[in-house]
């Protein structure tokens with residue numbers, strides 16, 4: 243089956259199989275066309291070029307007035323949890339502090355309690371709703387982490403839900419174990435003992451499952467300090483897991499530098515990373531995954547994207563989808579926040595949510611750009627230029643989504659397999 247998507251008003255995409263460092267050069271076509279065969283792209287260019295180069299397609303769809311970009315990639319999500327913290331959020335708006343809410347049993351521990359109580363089918367139903375929203379917003383590949391169990395059974399329950407969904411839902415998912423998201427109440431004040439439990443009783447079992455690619459940790463003052471982080475992440479590396487870090491989000495502690503020392507694929511948040519740690523990240527090829535939604539929602543500082551660029555780091559962007567600090571599925575909104583509050587250009591944010599986001603989860607050889615040989619993952623926007631993603635902000639412009647050559651969303655509706 244050869245399908246020609248013809249006469250796009252605009253196509254915009256990065257190119258290549260590796261993260262882009264520095265000022266990106268996007269490819270653009272006006273009156274553009276994409277030829278899809280099976281699940282991959284076989285040609286892209288102006289409509290005239292593609293017609294001249296390609297054998298006749300079986301089907302042609304007219305995309306006049308529309309824009310094609312690569313299916314978006316979200317490389318940092320806390321997808322699976324139970325409970326709802328909308329009320330807690332509203333109490334903050336009325337003047338209560340995060341600390342007083344946490345002392346009253348709120349915050350992450352409220353989500354942990356609810357997730358421990360929920361059964362797998364409930365967690366699956368909730369996570370499916372989120373994945374559907376991501377898909378409707380043009381996202382075709384994500385990373386998802388556990389981390390709301392903080393005990394053996396619940397962490398595995400979260401991973402089971404992810405495994406089910408990655409097999410059944412159109413959105414592709416790479417899975418991360420984040421038992422070290424927080425120190426659970428059972429180990430209060432003793433992060434080292436909890437890390438010893440994770441290393442001894444969890445990492446070997448999770449490795450045997452074969453479906454978990456990464457281990458992540460919340461490396462932060464008063465949670466997992468550098469010594470505990472090093473112990474856990476070295477153990478994870480010895481088991482062959484890739485490493486990801488939540489680092490230097492709230493204060494500078496040196497987590498970004500440790501991520502570089504240990505060869506992590508990505509250090510995330512990194513709001514308070516030092517210039518020397520940025521340089522270490524650049525030298526070690528660690529991607530800076532910046533999460534402007536969290537800064538927005540917590541009214542905090544934004545990461546210094548310009549400094550990361552000057553240091554030579556590749557920059558990816560993510561929603562950090564989670565119930566406490568960034569409850570959004572919209573990568574387009576992250577692009578807008580990054581443009582307006584982090585000094586990034588539109589082109590940099592498009593790379594940050596496509597090719598560089600794919601590289602942050604080792605998927606840039608398959609997805610993240612529109613080019614021959616890559617999966618036909620395409621987000622189609624109901625606008626005549628891709629820059630409207632940011633310029634005409636707060637609107638979901640995605641009208642169709644192709645995932646691996648099949649329509650996953652058509653006219654803003656999810657298409658379920660028959």
Ligand SMILES: [Zn+2]
Nearest residue numbers: 318320488562
């Ligand atoms: Zn996170």
